[in-house]
Amino acid sequence: MKPEDYSRVQQEIGGWAVTVETYKLGDVYHCTIANVDPGARVARADGKTREEAESRAIEKATRYLAQTRKFEV
Amino acid sequence: MANVLVNTDWVAQHGKDAGVRVVEVDVDTTSYDQGHVPGAAGWNWTTELCDTLVRDIVPAKKLEALLGASGIDNKTTIVLYGDNNNWFAAWAFWQLKVYGHDDVRIMDGGRKKWLAEGRDLSTDKPSFAAATYKAGAPDLSLRAFLPEVQQAVAGKKAALVDVRSPQEFSGEILSPPGLPETCQRGGHIPGAKSIPWGKNCNDDGTFKSADDLKALYGAQGITGDQPVIAYCRIGERSSLTWFAMKYLLGFKDVKNYDGSWTEWGNLVGAAVEKP
Numbered sequence: 001m002k003p004e005d006y007s008r009v010q011q012e013i014g015g016w017a018v019t020v021e022t023y024k025l026g027d028v029y030h031c032t033i034a035n036v037d038p039g040a041r042v043a044r045a046d047g048k049t050r051e052e053a054e055s056r057a058i059e060k061a062t063r064y065l066a067q068t069r070k071f072e073v
Numbered sequence: 074m075a076n077v078l079v080n081t082d083w084v085a086q087h088g089k090d091a092g093v094r095v096v097e098v099d100v101d102t103t104s105y106d107q108g109h110v111p112g113a114a115g116w117n118w119t120t121e122l123c124d125t126l127v128r129d130i131v132p133a134k135k136l137e138a139l140l141g142a143s144g145i146d147n148k149t150t151i152v153l154y155g156d157n158n159n160w161f162a163a164w165a166f167w168q169l170k171v172y173g174h175d176d177v178r179i180m181d182g183g184r185k186k187w188l189a190e191g192r193d194l195s196t197d198k199p200s201f202a203a204a205t206y207k208a209g210a211p212d213l214s215l216r217a218f219l220p221e222v223q224q225a226v227a228g229k230k231a232a233l234v235d236v237r238s239p240q241e242f243s244g245e246i247l248s249p250p251g252l253p254e255t256c257q258r259g260g261h262i263p264g265a266k267s268i269p270w271g272k273n274c275n276d277d278g279t280f281k282s283a284d285d286l287k288a289l290y291g292a293q294g295i296t297g298d299q300p301v302i303a304y305c306r307i308g309e310r311s312s313l314t315w316f317a318m319k320y321l322l323g324f325k326d327v328k329n330y331d332g333s334w335t336e337w338g339n340l341v342g343a344a345v346e347k348p
Contacts, residue, residue: 001195003108003188016250023188025108026196032101032156035250037238039157039271041101042251064251071259073243073347 001026005050010036013058014065018042020057022050029053033061077166077320078181078280079152081190088112088152094145094201095152098122098161099184100309108194110154110187114143114201118161118309122168130168130216130331133208144201147174154180154187158271158278163313167329171216173209179316182278189277215315217302217328219336226263226344231300231326233265234293236314237334241306242267244347247338248306255306256338260345262304266293270310273317286322297324304330304337 003023010019017036022029031053032044043060047053079087088095088110095113097105105115116122121139122131131139145151151169155162162179169177180187188194217225225231240246244259261267272289275281281289295301301324303311308331315329337343 001108002191002193004191006188006191008185008189021185021188025194030107032104034157037240037269037271039160040249040252041157044101044103061251068246068248068250069254070245071247073245073259 005029013061016065016068018061018065020054022054024050031057033057035065077178077316079178080181080279081187081192084110084152084154084180084187085192092148093150093152094143095154095180096143096165097155097184098153098165099156100160101156104156104184106196108196111193111195111197112199113154113195114199116143116165118164122161122165130171133172133211136168136172137206137208140206141204142201144204146204146206148176149204150176150178152178152180154183156184158185158274158313159183160270160309160313163316164309166316167215167312171211171213173212181280185278214326215319215328217304217330217332219332219340221328222262222302222304222330222332222337225300225302229264231302231328232295233262234290234295234301234303234311234314234318235261235265235267236270236303236305236311237261237267238269239267241334242348244345255335258338258345260338260347261334262337263344263346265304265346266295268293268295268314270305270314273314280317280321283321286317290318290322297322297327300326300328302328302330304333306334307331308333 006023022031045056153162247254303314305311318324319327
């Protein structure tokens with residue numbers, strides 16, 4: 001099978017630049033959110049629709065990213 | 074293109090050839106199960122490409138078992154690919170070179186490019202006829218340990234390249250955003266140059282041209298005229314930079330310091346620099 005409906009967009013979550021990559025494989029949409037720099041995966045989720053997969057992944061990413069502490073330099 | 078890189082077309086055409094084994098290695102260890110290049114093996118970096126008791130790279134015997142179970146012998150052409158522009162594919166590449174495997178290549182662009190091109194994916198886990206593999210003695214000219222890094226700092230005998238993000242380099246954050254903090258102090262090893270790993274890659278995940286890479290590193294005084302040690306947080310991002318410097322730029326003396334910031338940033342009394 002082939003991935004369908006592939007998209008990769010950049011947006012901001014909680015003040016952090018992230019990429020949201022989504023595609024459909026079979027009947028399932030897969031969404032992965034990674035920080036833009038350094039590019040590490042923050043969260044992923046699946047869903048029956050693009051919206052479902054992305055909203056679940058964004059909810060997780062928002063929670064994880066909120067835990068990142070910033071220090072004075 | 075250096076012969077350690079193959080493109081997605083090549084993998085589509087030759088991935089199932091006799092003597093070729095395609096292997097996916099991801100940061101996200103669930104990605105392989107979602108769908109992978111048909112016929113590809115999947116290796117888990119958290120359990121299969123490390124010593125799970127002592128902090129170390131994969132032991133030789135364990136690597137031999139992994140490769141044998143993947144149907145790989147010493148003459149197999151191994152083609153690695155993975156997510157995040159091949160972070161952990163590069164980690165696997167580096168370890169295979171440490172143990173002396175001759176023909177290892179990386180699929181340029183990795184999983185991202187394969188997906189974006191809408192190429193075939195399979196969820197079938199292939200079975201392979203077991204093979205016999207004999208690992209070579211570790212080539213420690215490719216790997217830096219703490220004492221060598223300390224000597225490099227003290228004697229300025231090697232250039233240090235910090236490939237983490239600028240915010241990790243500066244100490245503003247202690248880990249990539251959204252990931253657990255794994256160090257006690259932020260900042261960087263004194264004297265290190267900041268050249269984030271992502272600058273090696275184009276937007277589609279492929280490596281930049283040798284000319285672009287030469288300009289990137291040259292601008293920071295990293296020319297290959299002196300030994301270079303690359304580091305990040307745990308050694309996988311720096312594997313990618315090590316790969317670029319050694320194989321795409323042809324630097325003779327490049328080492329990956331896999332202890333990286335999770336070692337240095339937790340050392341009692343270690344000097345830390347903040348800009």
